[in-house]
Amino acid sequence: MWTLSGFADEISPDLDEQCAVLRRLGMDHLEFRAAWDTNVLDLDDAGLARVRETLDRAGLRTSSIGSPIGKIGIADDFDAHLVRFDRALHTAKVLEAPFIRIFSFWIPDGDDPADHRDEVLRRMSALAERARGHDVVLLHENEKKIYGDTPGRCLDLIESVGSEQLKVAWDSANFVQCGVRPFTDGYAMLRPHLAYVQIKDAVAATGGVVPAGEGDGELRETVEALRGDGFDGFFSLEPHLAAAGPLGGFSGAQLFETAHGAFTGLLKERQIPFA
DSSP: EEEEEBBGGGGGGGGGHHHHHHHHTOOOEEEEEHHHHHHGGGGOOHHHHHHHHHHHTTOOOEEOOOTTTOSSSSOOHHHHHHHHHHHHHHHHHHTTSSSSEEOOOOOOTTTTGGHHHHHHHHHHHHHHHHHHTOOOOEEEOOOTTTTSSSSHHHHHHHHOOOOOEEEEEEEEHHHTTTOOOIIIIIIHHHHGGGGEEEEEETTTTOEEEEEETTTSOHHHHHHHHHHHOOOOSSEEOOOOOEEETEEEEEEEEHHHHHHHHHHHHHHHHTTTBBO
C-alpha cells in the first residue's frame, strides 16, 4: 500500500485549513514545512506544541520534516547551520516524523561542482553523524543548483557518506529542470537508495511545473517501476502550481486538489492501491 502525503503549506498558511483540505481529500499524512507563515525550524516550542495538538485533533501524522537544511551556500557558515539542524532533529522527535528532508548546498553559478565536492561531503557526513542515535532518516532531495542536482552526483553523495541514515528523496520535476530525463537517466542508478518520492512534474522546454503526468518527468514509467520492484512508502505532493521559489512553493487549495487528482488518477489508471 502506497501512502500519500503532501506539503500542506502549499494549501494555505493556516494550519487548520491545511488539515481540513487534507482530510477532505482522504489523506492522513502531511510533510510539515510551515504554518502561519513560519518555517518549521523557526517555530518555538509553544508553536510546535500547537502544531502537534492541531495535527492530533485532525487525525494527521507527519511523514517528514520538510526542512531547509542544506539550502545555504557552500561557503556559508556551517557551524551555525549545524545548530539549526539540531532544531530539525528536535522537531522530528516532537512530531514523530520518520524522515527529515535535506539538501547538499548551493553551488555558485559558473563553478564546477567537482571543485566543491570535498566540502559538500564533509558537511553531509557531519549531518549524518549528527543524526546518529536519532530515530530518523535524512532524505537528500535533488534540488536544482545544489551539488546533488543530477543522478550521478546524488549517487556520489549517498555512497561516499555511506550512512544508513542518508537516503534519496526523488523529485522528477527538479531533475527535468536540470536537463535530466528522470527515469531514463536516473532510476536504475538511484533506486537502491530511494526511500521517498516527491510528486511534481515539469516541462523540459520551459521548466514550468505542471500536474503529475502532464510533463516530461516520466512519472508513469517511474510509478510502474516502483510497483514492479515492491516500493512501499510515501508519495508527497509538492505541486508548486501557483508559485515556486528556492525556499518553497504555493498552490492554494484548488490547485492542490488538482495536483492530488492528477496523481491519484495516474495510480487509478494502473490499479495501484493507495491510502
